[in-house]
Amino acid sequence: MANSDKIKLNPETFAAAVLGGNAQRPDEENKIYIKRQLTLYLEATLLAQDFNSLEESRFTMAKAQQREAILSKLVEHRYHG
Numbered sequence: 152m153a154n155s156d157k158i159k160l161n162p163e164t165f166a167a168a169v170l171g172g173n174a175q176r177p178d179e180e181n182k183i184y185i186k187r188q189l190t191l192y193l194e195a196t197l198l199a200q201d202f203n204s205l206e207e208s209r210f211t212m213a214k215a216q217q218r219e220a221i222l223s224k225l226v227e228h229r230y231h232g
Contacts (some may be wrong), residue, residue, distance in 0.1 A: 157210045166195035
C-alpha cells in the first residue's frame, strides 16, 4: 500500500457491521442482549475512531517524510550539483 492510500472507516457503518454478526443467544434475556449490543456498538465506534486517528497520523508523517526528501534533493542539487 502506498503512503498516499489513506484508509478511513465510517465509525457508525463499522459498528453496525460488527453488530450484524452478533446474534442473540438462545438463553439470553433481551435486556442482557441489548446491553451487550450497546457495549459492542460503542466499543466498535471508538475503535474505528482510534483507527482513523492513527491512519491520519501515519498519512501526515508520510507526507512530512516526502517533503523532507524533496527538500534534501533540492538542497543537494543547488549546493552540490
